[in-house]
Amino acid sequence: YLPLNGELVLASGAGFAAFDGSWDPGCDSGATVRFADAEHHAWFDPTLWQPVSPVGELEPSRRIFSVDEERVPCHYDDIIFQPETSFRVNVDSSQQVIHLRSISLMGQELSSPEAWAGYLRGPSAALQFHGNGTLQVTGSGCLDKSGCACGNTLDGHRICTALLRALGGQCPAPACQRPLQPLGHCCPVCGATINLDFTPDFDLQKYQDRLAQALLSQPKYTGLQMAISKVQKEQTFLGVIPRSSTPIIQIVLIHDGTGLQTSSIVEQLAADIMEDIAQHGEALGISSGKMEVATSNAFSEQVGNHALSSITTGTVLGLLFGLLFLGGILFLHRKGKLRSLPRLPALHFPHLWDRAEDPAPPAPGSDKGFDNPMFDVEPPRADPGKETLQEMTHRDHRVFYLNPLYDANETET
Secondary structure (H helix, E strand, O other): OOOOOOOOOOOOOOOOOOOOOOOOOOOOOOOOOEOOOHHHOEOOOHHHOOEEOOOOOEOOOOOEOOOHHHHOOOOOOEEEOOOOOOOOEEOOOOOOOEEEOEEEEOOEEEOOHHHHHHHHOOOOHHHHEEOOOOEEEOOOOOEOOOOOOOOOHHHHHHHHHHHHHHOOOOOOOOOOOOOEOOOOOOOOEOEEEEEEEEOOOOOHHHHHHHHHHHHHOOHHHOOEEEEEEEEEEEEEEOOOEEEEEEEEEEEEEEEOOOOHHHHHHHHHHHHHHHHHHHHHHHHHOEEEEEEEEEOOOOEEEEEEEOHHHHHHHHHHHHHHHHHHHHHHHHHHHHOOOOOOOOOOOEOOOOOOOOOOOOOOOOOOOOOOOOEOHHHOOOOOOOOOOOOOOOOOOEOOOOOEEOOOOOOOOOOEO
């Protein structure tokens, strides 16, 4: 007898037949089942996953889509492998642990770390999951009403490699001259992106429902799709030096058509969203919004901020230019470039560079310069300040994923 949990290894091109020992002339010869090479199926392949409703049914194509990194199960998703099917998937990852909310195998839902640990000790887990990654069931969902980042950024290159392989090795040529590159998406797109800064009052699910019902459902926006999620945007100093990352809400608008009329539809929806933010942003928990549009018509950019954000930005830039000006004067002084200028007071900053090299005071009666009382104090120091928002997580609705290796309508497994 064959074991209930085992692995049958066949050479390439080999096959076998099985029957119960009886023979019924009325039966046909049966169907040929061909097994695919399961070793090449990877966890971070977005083409293998499909979103399903909470009752386990495939979700139809909707106007809400996901960027590529979120097409693979995120840290707070529920995973379903169809009952009475076999599978084998490579879980190679750049993350030490791949977090999941729950996972269903062989008709059994495992939603706690203890239940998952017990399954891993069984004989099936080693045959179903292989690779250097480790799956970990947490049993906890996203608790932040402003949403949660997916958590697949470290494996973004794996996701894009798998996706481009399915696309023939390269991204489709965009129809616009300056396409946009949304965070978490593999290929540039024509359309619009809106990045939102938010306050603790922001509710991602409610805002998505607001946009879908009030704007996206309008007949004039037929054929247009929207993605909205929390992503981590890298922050830099002077646009060059990486500092940290901060969470933002990213909205991506694309259209499945082409032409000037399609471009106008995308631009109009983006403008409507920005107008809604200008009127109701404070009540919705949105502090600022930045829009970029790239269509066959043109490329445009618009920023909408509250007064406080504008004042803060102006203050920071003013301090920065002031410090650069003072630094330039100090540099010229130390290089001796200012000594030939008459009536310019001698500058000395004892707290910046060579403290021990204080010049001797001028001899009495000397008319070569005088002490500048305005610079006899420690120079102002820049404190750019760095605010780190520690992200919790949330998705109000549960997202399920089907077994990526099985289709009951096909003869291949």
